[in-house]
Amino acid sequence: MNGFDTAWLPPEAFGPLGARRTLIRGSGPLVGTVRDEVARACERFGGEVVRDGSYDLLLEVTDGGLGAEEFTCAREGGTTTVTASNGHGLLYGLFHVVRLGAQAFTGGWPREVHRPATELRMLDHWDNVAVHPVMGQVERGYAGGSLFWREGRAREDFARVRAYGRLLAACGINAVCVNNVNVHAVEARLLTDRIGEVAAIADVLRPYGVRTHLAVTFAAPVVLGGLSTADPLEPAVREWWAAAARTVYAAVPDFGGFVVKADSEGQPGPFTYGRSHADGANMLAAALAPHGGTVHWRAFVYDHRQDWRDRTTDRARAAYDHFAPLDGEFAAGAVLQVKHGPMDFQVREPVSPVLGAMPRTRLAVEVQATQEYTGQQRHVCWLGPMWSEVLGFRPEGESGPSVGELARELVAVSNAGDDPFWTGHPLAQANLYTFGRLAWRPDADPYRVLDEWIGLTFPSAPARLVEGLHAVLDGSWRTYEKYTAPLGVGFMVQSGHHYGPSVDGYEYSPWGTYHFADRDGIGVDRSAATGTGYAAQYAEPWSGVYESAGTCPDELLLFFHHVPYGHVLSSGRTVIQHIYDTRFDGVAEAEKARRVWAGLVDLVEPAWHARVAERFEEQVRGAREWRDQVNSYFLRKSGVPDAHGRLIH
Numbered sequence: 001m002n003g004f005d006t007a008w009l010p011p012e013a014f015g016p017l018g019a020r021r022t023l024i025r026g027s028g029p030l031v032g033t034v035r036d037e038v039a040r041a042c043e044r045f046g047g048e049v050v051r052d053g054s055y056d057l058l059l060e061v062t063d064g065g066l067g068a069e070e071f072t073c074a075r076e077g078g079t080t081t082v083t084a085s086n087g088h089g090l091l092y093g094l095f096h097v098v099r100l101g102a103q104a105f106t107g108g109w110p111r112e113v114h115r116p117a118t119e120l121r122m123l124d125h126w127d128n129v130a131v132h133p134v135m136g137q138v139e140r141g142y143a144g145g146s147l148f149w150r151e152g153r154a155r156e157d158f159a160r161v162r163a164y165g166r167l168l169a170a171c172g173i174n175a176v177c178v179n180n181v182n183v184h185a186v187e188a189r190l191l192t193d194r195i196g197e198v199a200a201i202a203d204v205l206r207p208y209g210v211r212t213h214l215a216v217t218f219a220a221p222v223v224l225g226g227l228s229t230a231d232p233l234e235p236a237v238r239e240w241w242a243a244a245a246r247t248v249y250a251a252v253p254d255f256g257g258f259v260v261k262a263d264s265e266g267q268p269g270p271f272t273y274g275r276s277h278a279d280g281a282n283m284l285a286a287a288l289a290p291h292g293g294t295v296h297w298r299a300f301v302y303d304h305r306q307d308w309r310d311r312t313t314d315r316a317r318a319a320y321d322h323f324a325p326l327d328g329e330f331a332a333g334a335v336l337q338v339k340h341g342p343m344d345f346q347v348r349e350p351v352s353p354v355l356g357a358m359p360r361t362r363l364a365v366e367v368q369a370t371q372e373y374t375g376q377q378r379h380v381c382w383l384g385p386m387w388s389e390v391l392g393f394r395p396e397g398e399s400g401p402s403v404g405e406l407a408r409e410l411v412a413v414s415n416a417g418d419d420p421f422w423t424g425h426p427l428a429q430a431n432l433y434t435f436g437r438l439a440w441r442p443d444a445d446p447y448r449v450l451d452e453w454i455g456l457t458f459p460s461a462p463a464r465l466v467e468g469l470h471a472v473l474d475g476s477w478r479t480y481e482k483y484t485a486p487l488g489v490g491f492m493v494q495s496g497h498h499y500g501p502s503v504d505g506y507e508y509s510p511w512g513t514y515h516f517a518d519r520d521g522i523g524v525d526r527s528a529a530t531g532t533g534y535a536a537q538y539a540e541p542w543s544g545v546y547e548s549a550g551t552c553p554d555e556l557l558l559f560f561h562h563v564p565y566g567h568v569l570s571s572g573r574t575v576i577q578h579i580y581d582t583r584f585d586g587v588a589e590a591e592k593a594r595r596v597w598a599g600l601v602d603l604v605e606p607a608w609h610a611r612v613a614e615r616f617e618e619q620v621r622g623a624r625e626w627r628d629q630v631n632s633y634f635l636r637k638s639g640v641p642d643a644h645g646r647l648i649h
């Protein structure tokens with residue numbers, strides 16, 4: 001259909017729809033998109049788009065008092081009816097019908113209202129316009145080049161961007177930031193003289209209800225405007241930004257807003273001028289406000305040159321220490337975008353305490369679909385269950401709201417690129433889809449979402465394929481956790497590219513990512529009583545739960561506590577034996593998943609199957625390497641033999 005049918009929504013997914021008589025009422029560009037989708041299905045599968053007379057599917061824009069992205073769906077007397085107040089809602093309604101498949105035309109049911117729980121569901125692309133000498137074109141990208149940029153410019157052929165917009169609409173994503181948060185010189189100019197390239201991308205995404213955002217450098221008034229300062233309280237600086245915003249909106253009338261990484265990992269920010277991050281964010285919010293845009297201000301601010309001997313400068317504390325005191329100071333048009341954990345997208349982290357500490361701030365939760373620390377799309381690691389745990393976490397305990405209720409927006413760092421399978425590892429598509437659906441409904445069951453992805457990607461898959469896909473994906477995040485860094489301690493990766501094990505890879509560097517393993521024990525003491533005090537950044541009951549090694553959940557033990565190797569976990573095993581056993585288990589699980597996948601060879605398109613099979617070879621190799629390095633390291637460090645005699649000194 002679009003030439004890129006290697007993801008969800010291949011033509012076959014529209015089969016049940018094509019055989020019908022469909023009436024579409026409404027006008028506007030997004031209704032046009034709905035019309036095109038249905039017309040294509042009819043061309044292929046029969047059926048027709050009718051202007052009057054009888055019909056069995058009605059897709060209608062009405063004044064039903066629905067919100068911008070809402071739709072209703074009902075079936076009565078052999079007719080399925082979808083209504084919405086505009087084309088955007090109608091498009092979501094159409095994709096709902098596609099998800100239901102034949103079921104959409106079976107039996108009857110009363111009117112259901114569907115609406116997203118969050119206002120904004122965004123993908124951040126860490127794409128460089130020009131290839132960066134160290135980071136390549138897509139920073140932490142494992143799926144080929146950028147979908148938007150090529151050879152230093154916006155692409156000329158946007159067919160793939162169009163197909164991308166369609167995939168995003170079908171999982172509910174409504175915003176995309178098209179460039180890297182680390183803004184280099186070329187990319188900075190997208191804000192000014194190169195805004196036309198951004199406008200061209202926005203034109204392609206608009207018919208799918210996806211708004212375009214841009215990452216900008218805080219130093220833009222200096223580096224682009226020639227001013228001597230970027231001080232956010234300086235009138236000339238504020239006027240420069242206001243003028244820049246006017247130019248942007250002249251080119252992209254529905255522009256979403258700016259994304260900013262400031263005072264972080266070398267990016268400029270308000271600290272240079274002795275101003276707060278609220279001052280910085282509010283200045284940009286003021287520039288965007290007249291046009292209805294927002295600024296996404298990232299809370300990923302920490303000292304990346306800290307002294308590894310000094311435990312009081314705990315990186316985990318940084319976001320809270322910087323931002324919690326600013327609660328209530330951010331303007332309405334400023335969104336604080338908070339990484340889901342306090343460190344950096346590790347396979348296991350506690351939920352960031354910032355998310356429970358800023359009730360008067362508009363918050364977005366940021367997750368990482370690109371698998372920087374979770375196998376780099378060479379290992380299968382479906383993150384649905386992890387994200388779902390984060391969104392279900394209740395910072396004030398059972399009686400308080402969940403993170404999914406506190407956050408008004410969800411953001412993921414995208415894992416897509418110009419790879420023929422979109423995501424390098426074809427099964428990593430499930431992460432992109434799951435993110436969109438969890439962003440729409442944070443309390444959705446991720447395994448049901450996975451069912452949807454399977455149904456939409458492999459329409460009419462036989463039960464053996466559905467079971468096989470669940471078998472390799474369902475537990476893949478925990479499998480990855482088992483053979484990599486243990487018990488929440490994090491990192492242990494090779495420095496720079498972050499792929500593959502290196503137990504001490506970051507142990508003596510200034511990035512603040514330490515495990516403190518010695519001959520007696522391992523882990524970071526983040527208790528208030530004897531450690532960095534990080535545990536006290538949580539409200540009760542969590543501050544109490546995390547404070548003591550006796551109550552801290554096993555999977556986070558080494559994040560919060562330094563314990564002897566003989567410390568007994570609530571599972572009944574010692575820490576050292578847990579490390580040994582789970583490394584063996586993780587490898588066995590990866591080997592099993594490889595076998596299951598091999599057994600699906602007759603059910604999956606050959607190129608698709610082969611790509612995944614090739615990735616499984618690397619995953620099993622990598623898992624064994626992790627097991628052997630981690631186990632050897634701890635055997636030598638601790639001198640404690642493996643209870644099962646598998647490890648030799």
Ligand code: BDP
Nearest residue numbers: 139140181182261300344372
């Ligand atoms: C880290 C990445 C780095 C990003 C940074 C960020 O290693 O490339 O620039 O996050 O989120 O995970 O800004």
